Amino acid sequence: MTAFKYFQNEWTPVINEYLEKHLTADIDDQKISQIMSYSVMAGGKRLRPLLFLSTLNSLGKVITEKEVKIACGIELIHTYSLIHDDLPAMDNDDYRRGKLTSHKKWGEAEAILAGDALLPLGIQWIAEGSQSAALVEIITKAIGPNGMVGGQYLDINSTNNDSVAEDAEFINRMEWLKTGCLIQASVNMAAIYGEASQVEQVKLDDFAKMFGRAYQIYDDLVDVVETSEEAGKATHKDQEEGKNNTLTLLGIDKSRKELTDLIKQAKDDLNGLNSEVLAGFLDLYKKVL
């Protein structure tokens, strides 16, 4: 078993247990707790919390409940973004991870509020786990108007807009903001929290940028390579809906080539770090290559 697989098998259940327990025990109203848990416990890969924890691991930091709490805070924020992205006014998706989306299951107001509750709760967990205003600054910048939400805004504003279909710079920027920023923040929060040296911080940040960029291309490729049963959501949907992304810009073969290059660069960035687990993350992308 690779070091990554071992790490993933060890920590994924810990993350899932923490999420399930605290989304029930720490929320007063059992109905809104249930609505929030429904989406959080829908079987995500826990990519961002694992990335946070494995970056700590690469810095030799011992993982205790506090670190798991921070990691889970990131997952709450990721889940909020999925719930709002699926809303009728946004991507209008009925299924996610093989289950009805939040608004289809509970109603639109409920889905908006579940997202609105997960976002501050995620930041609360990060603040409580870390006792660090610096980590709060990293995460809030990553998901605000100059980060994730800014990317989502560019996305809704450019769908079916042919003038950006050939604009590689615009598409790169939109995709980076939408998904890259939160991935980068997961690594950078761990670098600050784990007291990385300046050199380590730079290497990890470079790795996070390559990893985040690769993730976008991977995610676009999943949309065409997998059947919807495998992906647990409607696939082949981006092109039908006039979405502009790297895949629609480059086509499948060139996207795969770029993904391969990014994986190589990301591995190079990890040179000199104790990074066996982190490097193993890049194997996730193999299934679309």
Place this chain on the structure above:
Amino acid sequence: MTAFKYFQNEWTPVINEYLEKHLTADIDDQKISQIMSYSVMAGGKRLRPLLFLSTLNSLGKVITEKEVKIACGIELIHTYSLIHDDLPAMDNDDYRRGKLTSHKKWGEAEAILAGDALLPLGIQWIAEGSQSAALVEIITKAIGPNGMVGGQYLDINSTNNDSVAEDAEFINRMEWLKTGCLIQASVNMAAIYGEASQVEQVKLDDFAKMFGRAYQIYDDLVDVVETSEEAGKATHKDQEEGKNNTLTLLGIDKSRKELTDLIKQAKDDLNGLNSEVLAGFLDLYKKVL
């Protein structure tokens, strides 16, 4: 001129200038900046930021740009809550403060995203201004599932539900969560940031609870006492829409009596503090008495 009026006249323009400047300069995408500014600069009274600053004032803390930044962060969060409350799936309001609501002006996806951008940006400003994870914990708890969003959930879930119309405890709890929590957090953040003594913290917290409770009753009374032109939004709307609140429970006369009692208790809580400015806040409520 009262001490409160003087304070209000001094700091309201400073708050407005900070908001206007930084919502333009600090946001990369000018269109989403414009959508966010539209709602933030729609002429709010800046009650929560003024409450934060005047609590600092009562503790002898000098107000500089850092403190204004924290105060303005609270206002961004308040504005996000108004934008989402107005959405078609929620209260479905067309006007707010005499202007079209965000979704009526810009579209529903845009309004959801403007709220989603204001929330983390507000927390970012609080973290950057205070460098305090403790303040982030206070604000995130106040607006999460056990705070503001929890109250909004109880509200949408109880509208047109006759079984709660006579349930004073439920209504108190819902109203407290919806508006009281954020008001209390504005005072408590200042108490921690301004290094209040234990005794001062307790007095300020008691004041904040009375003030917050009074504000809800005030806000309900505005709905029936003012014409819609004065209030800048649709009034007389709560009763028509089957909303349950203290006013529908107690009627106008008893609500006024309770408001009068709360003002007296809030003033008593301030005994022994240097609180001339804070006490003056309570005069706001006179216009519905």
